Amino acid sequence: MTVLASALDTKSPEYAANREAMLAKLTELDAEHTKALAGGGEKYVERHRRRGKLLARERIELLLDPDTPFLELSPLAGWGSDYTVGASLVTGIGVVEGVECLITANDPTVRGGASNPWSLRKALRANDIALANRLPCINLVESGGADLPSQKEIFIPGGAIFRDLTRLSAAGIPTIAVVFGNSTAGGAYVPGMSDHVIMVKERAKVFLGGPPLVKMATGEESDDESLGGAEMHARVSGLADYFAVDEPDALRQARRVVARLNHRKAYGDPGPAEPPKYSADELLGIVPGDLKTPFDPREVIARIVDASDFDEFKPMYGTSLTTGWATLHGYPVGVLANAQGVLFSAESQKAAQFIQLANQRDIPLLFLHNTTGYMVGSRYEQGGIIKHGAMMINAVSNSRVPHLSVLMGASYGAGHYGMCGRAYDPRFLFAWPSAKSAVMGPQQLAGVLSIVARQSAAAKGQPYDEEADAALRAMVEQQIESESLPVFLSGRLYDDGVIDPRDTRTVLGLCLSALHTAPYEGARGGFGVFRM
Template identity: 65%
Template sequence: MTTPLRSTLDVTSDDYLENRRAQEAALAELQEQLDLACSGGGAKYADRHRARGRLLARERIEMLVDPDAPFLEFSSLAAWGTQFQVGASIVTGLGVVSGVETVIIAHDPTVRGGTMNPYTLRKNLRALDIAKRNRLPVINLVESGGADLPTQSELFVHAGKIFQGLTELSAMGVPTLALVFGNSTAGGAYVPGMCDYAVLVDKQAKVFLGGPPLVKMATGEDADDEELGGADMHSRVSGLGDHFAVDERDAIRIGRRIMAEINWRKLGPGPSMPPDAPLYDEDELLGIAAADFRKPVDPREVIARVVDGSRFGEYKPSYGTALTTGWASVHGYPVGILANSRGILFSEEAQKGTEFILLANQLDIPLLFLHNCTGFMVGKSYEQGGIIKDGAKMINAVTNSKVPHISINMGASFGAGNYGMSGRAFDPRFMFSWVNAKLAVMGAQQLAGVLSIVGRQAAEAAGREFDVEADEARRIQIEEQIEAESHSFFISSRLYDDGVIDPRDTRTVLGMALSAAHSQVVEGRRGFGVFRM
């Protein structure tokens, strides 16, 4: 049995207390934004929606998922900092429905009638990508006014990927459901059309390519909503509706019954290790996460509060010590962990990480990447020592690895370090960020400093005087810009991760993500052995 880690954390130290204060302040800001997302279009529109006898999007989800089952929401901060409502008028996430782990996509009709803006589209497509890559059934809770017309140029072409995704899932044998509570018009009519199962709510569902005004303009024909796209018509005449629901609760009941009847089986193995709780309090993660990403964090202190029984079998502990690697389990699922220790990756870390990734693929063990990395080391001796080719080996291994990857950005994820640690471009199954995390090509001060040096050199080469005051003003402006663009809220709003999480929820989030990933086959790449570098 692997020996449990021994924590040396001092919860009375100045560093711990400073970190905790910073994390608590950041979490308070996060909660404000999550409350905005949950409020949808606001009290006025929520009350009007309820007055029509309809449930809110999150109420529908709560009724759909199994009692007391958790719901792991994706991309809660989508569209943050833009002209659109935080959350992007759609709720997506992972929930258990009749015992089946399912991706749920729910329109929020209280936000501009549930219309789809560019961030709604990104969020919808990411949810479908998660479903496809992890082989998870999908339930669409449909009530949308269609595209946000002023931004149609950013929507129309790529929106077809929603229909492509649904049909690809069906071809994979992965069930897709549409529970239609209201409008599902124009292109949106193809959502129930593309799904394997369609449940339509009486006197509420409106599924048609063209509504009464468009039909009148195009054909001169007079028709009402029910004749064109009502639940009764589609259930009795067109055949689009597979199930007729008398009201919303009936539709949810039918949806749960369908999921109970699909005879779903996971393809990956179940938990195989003791799922006992860590020996140390997860609440202490707030004091471990650094307030300043430039300060190193001992990843073993994080691991000790996340993995089962705090057990960790470290691999090559004395070599490439800026990268901690080893074996553990989370909620019974075996994992290989790569965690940054000191921010910078050297050649030794790249070699060690590459070997470890190859080993995990031979053993069919998922990989967990804990980011706190400012990039690969630069400098004359390191370039001459082969840092580029060694970094390329690690990135090559990440790219070609076939076991599930899950990434958590704990502090910083800069430059090629983001690539070597399976950042978004390398398609991890799931990627989440702690609230204090930053992501960019490099830190704000470093980036502004580089541009200042380049500007000074350009002035010297041109034989002109270097404007120190203008350079200082530009440096301050660039620092502020990069600081804002590397903020976890900004990053998550652009869907460069799947959500910003409270560090204390890391174990729960990982457990749900690993369980979902095991709905698909868990198998590493074959055809090469572990090679020394």
């Protein structure tokens, strides 16, 4: 066993300042999560309860096995937009009858659960996770369909929801729809394309066209029950496989459906794992408030991997990137963690080799981000930083083992790509409240624009307005700073959630368990051409 020694001084002023800054960010994060939990607000929550209905998260709680965790995904979807935080949809991974499932639940307290552009993206991300990890997909349905004022952003891409349901089923991944209320118009295809359908008596309404539309189109007089009620679909159309007398009964029946799926994980669960030697609470004081100040990622690794046991790979080469082997909740992982921010040629080559080794051994990879990107300058360009950085990105792109990413600090420029950012399809990607991500840092980007403007003025022989330059730089810095914050990026579904650093080990453990539902095999060759 190679236990990492910790040099973290928890009594130092630096640690105290870092911890205070992180706690302040966590307080702000809690306030944003509270908005998502509030749904449509007190008025609409109370109206929903007066109708004798459960809230979306209450339905999920009754569905799950008692005392098991629920890993909520994308809770801040829609943050910073005109739509409610959470985007009228709850998604996440939970255990039902011992089976890890991907669960989605419409929140009918937000505009009747209607789908908006952000709930669409959130639902599609959930489907991607279900498909990649072979997780049975349970939809708790109560939605008025598309939010019509935003139909131009929903209608055309929204067809992917139904495409995904059929592809999941074709891949042998079970899909279950539990209908608690409206599931109308295009939304009717959710139960229509699911493997198993449960509808609640006198509550479920599933039809392509409601009474007003039928009257306008055909002249027929009809009502909700005859067009799409639960009893009609159970007795006449056959769309409902199971008829529930109320919501708890529907969730009970959903659990029985899952119990009979005979859905098996590709890999058995590992045995008990020894916890880290150091307290997770100490993670709060590691990342500096100023991300220009580097920190040793081994202090993070020591607080998330089993027994703080870490066998480092190439510790004396490419020291701005820490790589090595560990286990996390019993699952083997290869870890790549930025140590000094900047990635040089040596770090890029080291990463490419390490990724190849992980693929040879079929070991998932964990990327811990704190990078300002690849080094620039004539010395480094002449030394081949482009081809070496491309080598690392090539390896990440063509690796076939599952990837997990956590943004701890900075994640700027092509370094974000090389460390398996969102565009490189990590199975899961989470951020700490201290994280920032953009094409480059705010000061650097503003400075580049200033230099270009100065050169343009000089080339035209025009005087340069220093006052306007200062105002432009301040505006750009403020814009990029706000757009690089984790809540902004999470609102746009560029991660799967912003998490408390203390929860990192638990979150990663849940992700590792979920991804081992699906078989995987590392690349044996199959990488693009490495420019040497």
